Amino acid sequence: MRPTPHKAFAVSALAVAALAAALLPGAPASAAGTTADACTASQLITNGGFESGTSPWTQSSSSVITSRSGQSAHGGTSFAWLDGTGGTHTDTLSQSVTIPSGCSATLTFWMHIDTTETTSSTAYDKLTAKIGSTTLATYSNLNKATGYVQKSFDVSAFAGQTVNLAFTGTEDSSLQTSFVLDDIALDTSGGTTPPADSTRTPAAPSYTVSLSSNTAGTVWTGHESATFTNASATPLTEVYLRLWDNYHGTCSAPPITVANVTGGTAGALSVACTALQIALPTPLAQGQTATIGFDLGITVPSGADRFGHDGAFNMIGNALPVLAVKDGSGWHLDPYTNNGESFYSLAADFKVTLDHPTTLLVPATGTSVETPGTSGRTVTTATASKVRDFAWAAGPFTRISGTSTAGTPINIYSVSGISSSSAQSMLTTAKTAVDAHAGRFGAYPYGELDAVIDNNFWFGGMEYPGFVLDLVSTTALTHEIGHQWFYGIVGDDEYNSPWLDEAFTDYATDLALGSTGTNCWNSVSWASSAENITNSMAYWDAHSSRYSTVVYGYGKCALHDLRRTLGDTVMAKLLKDYATSHWYGVSTTAEFKAAAQAATTTDLTSFWTTHRIIG
Numbered sequence: 001m002r003p004t005p006h007k008a009f010a011v012s013a014l015a016v017a018a019l020a021a022a023l024l025p026g027a028p029a030s031a032a033g034t035t036a037d038a039c040t041a042s043q044l045i046t047n048g049g050f051e052s053g054t055s056p057w058t059q060s061s062s063s064v065i066t067s068r069s070g071q072s073a074h075g076g077t078s079f080a081w082l083d084g085t086g087g088t089h090t091d092t093l094s095q096s097v098t099i100p101s102g103c104s105a106t107l108t109f110w111m112h113i114d115t116t117e118t119t120s121s122t123a124y125d126k127l128t129a130k131i132g133s134t135t136l137a138t139y140s141n142l143n144k145a146t147g148y149v150q151k152s153f154d155v156s157a158f159a160g161q162t163v164n165l166a167f168t169g170t171e172d173s174s175l176q177t178s179f180v181l182d183d184i185a186l187d188t189s190g191g192t193t194p195p196a197d198s199t200r201t202p203a204a205p206s207y208t209v210s211l212s213s214n215t216a217g218t219v220w221t222g223h224e225s226a227t228f229t230n231a232s233a234t235p236l237t238e239v240y241l242r243l244w245d246n247y248h249g250t251c252s253a254p255p256i257t258v259a260n261v262t263g264g265t266a267g268a269l270s271v272a273c274t275a276l277q278i279a280l281p282t283p284l285a286q287g288q289t290a291t292i293g294f295d296l297g298i299t300v301p302s303g304a305d306r307f308g309h310d311g312a313f314n315m316i317g318n319a320l321p322v323l324a325v326k327d328g329s330g331w332h333l334d335p336y337t338n339n340g341e342s343f344y345s346l347a348a349d350f351k352v353t354l355d356h357p358t359t360l361l362v363p364a365t366g367t368s369v370e371t372p373g374t375s376g377r378t379v380t381t382a383t384a385s386k387v388r389d390f391a392w393a394a395g396p397f398t399r400i401s402g403t404s405t406a407g408t409p410i411n412i413y414s415v416s417g418i419s420s421s422s423a424q425s426m427l428t429t430a431k432t433a434v435d436a437h438a439g440r441f442g443a444y445p446y447g448e449l450d451a452v453i454d455n456n457f458w459f460g461g462m463e464y465p466g467f468v469l470d471l472v473s474t475t476a477l478t479h480e481i482g483h484q485w486f487y488g489i490v491g492d493d494e495y496n497s498p499w500l501d502e503a504f505t506d507y508a509t510d511l512a513l514g515s516t517g518t519n520c521w522n523s524v525s526w527a528s529s530a531e532n533i534t535n536s537m538a539y540w541d542a543h544s545s546r547y548s549t550v551v552y553g554y555g556k557c558a559l560h561d562l563r564r565t566l567g568d569t570v571m572a573k574l575l576k577d578y579a580t581s582h583w584y585g586v587s588t589t590a591e592f593k594a595a596a597q598a599a600t601t602t603d604l605t606s607f608w609t610t611h612r613i614i615g
Helices: 013-023 244-248 420-441 474-482 499-512 537-542 544-566 568-581 589-598 605-610
Strands: 079-083 089-099 104-115 126-131 134-140 149-154 161-171 177-189 203-213 219-229 236-242 256-262 265-270 275-284 289-299 307-310 313-316 348-357 367-372 377-387 392-394 398-403 409-414 449-453 461-464 467-470
Touching (some): 079 089, 104 126, 104 134, 134 149, 149 589, 398 420, 420 568, 499 544
Antiparallel strands (some): 256 289, 265 275, 307 313
């Protein structure tokens, strides 16, 4: 979101904490008085750059660790080259490592994949990365890329264990794929015992929705189902639905209603009626899949909001219930914030069928197909893959369309009062912005891009995958389109780490508009010793007048300073590699700092301290 300057809220930190304690079911007690094993920060992999021979690695053949021609190292001269024979073949590489108790641990490695396979749909040749008996990831010929890409995994769950880190590459009978690894590291930090299970779950959600609207598009009723898999080693006994837009009503008259739940038992609403517990009939073990279903009602309130109607024009963001995330910190049931975003969800597939009057145009997340419905009605079916949310609008919009130079279809939907010249200007901006961001961070993956333009939006602009709300503003629209990468593709916990989407998007906006941020850090003036770029929305809701200044302004200036520290070329490669390695995943501050440090020989410790990037 790009907030307007007049937006301010005065919510005390004490009030936020009290609200959370009152509304969060089973909230953990404070850990202030607990003790934990001490952890000495260290790097546990020996010879991770393969520059000291082969020890202590175990390799399937003497040619895996090599410096021979045909591939190149990420750093130094040696690397590990698995497969690449063009025939049926298996290579392995492994090292035993002991992760001390009381440590947080992050595994990183650089990988390059090239292949002569021509398919864009079949994984013929594969590389699997495992720690102990846990598969961290599987890559294939479909993941080929120019140059090295860094991969990062939180392996804190293995603290206190000796485990085998292993890579296994397999090729089929024809057409080579080379999996090249270098600069493998396993870094420990922290002085507290890590969570028992840091895996994010429920994983791979898939939502199927069918809704029908009234004549005005202000009321929608129908059914939603959600299918998901438990990725965690801990069985799931429950899930939570986030009913975010109940913030815009009351618990006695909620805008979002869920009824007739199947596949589980509905509990009580909590977190100001924005969270609904669904108890599963039996514990869901790791790797098992389940489906819940429910009848859904949506009533759009009045107001030019991200969920609201501006006269005849309905904006319907965050209205579909989505699954909350459980990770090493437990269930994320943070309160809604109107100052920014609270949203934290995993990449999911959506198929949404919207039955509405033909007089209403319905832009939506994903790629839409319109078919005739009953008399005077149209059925818009929108499908979207690997998106974190789904939003749509409904109204008698004026639509103009075009295609960016790189081939992205773009639709501009304008409310009444937006001139045709303004709409054309926004279409031109959208074409330029989507290509500029794609060139820096990776190709836009969501098919078409819809932008709804309304100068009455109090909040400036708001992002959803493939769908944005905005004013007539070149800067704001470039920013919201930038969010397709930072929050959309590279996800984050927006409540606890808002800088990871807002600062990165404002930095991307500067680059797209030709601004270098020269001397912008010189204007930084901290309000208190507690103020950090990386503070959570709980802090910013209590200090709302500083939110935009610090998270957007200081955040992007810090990234400009990092670019000047690393150099333009290194910074550009860092961000593109980072986006690639977190594509459809979740970013954390610690992972970005580790990736930045890995990109330079300069010690960045003082940089993070000076710029108040903590975590």
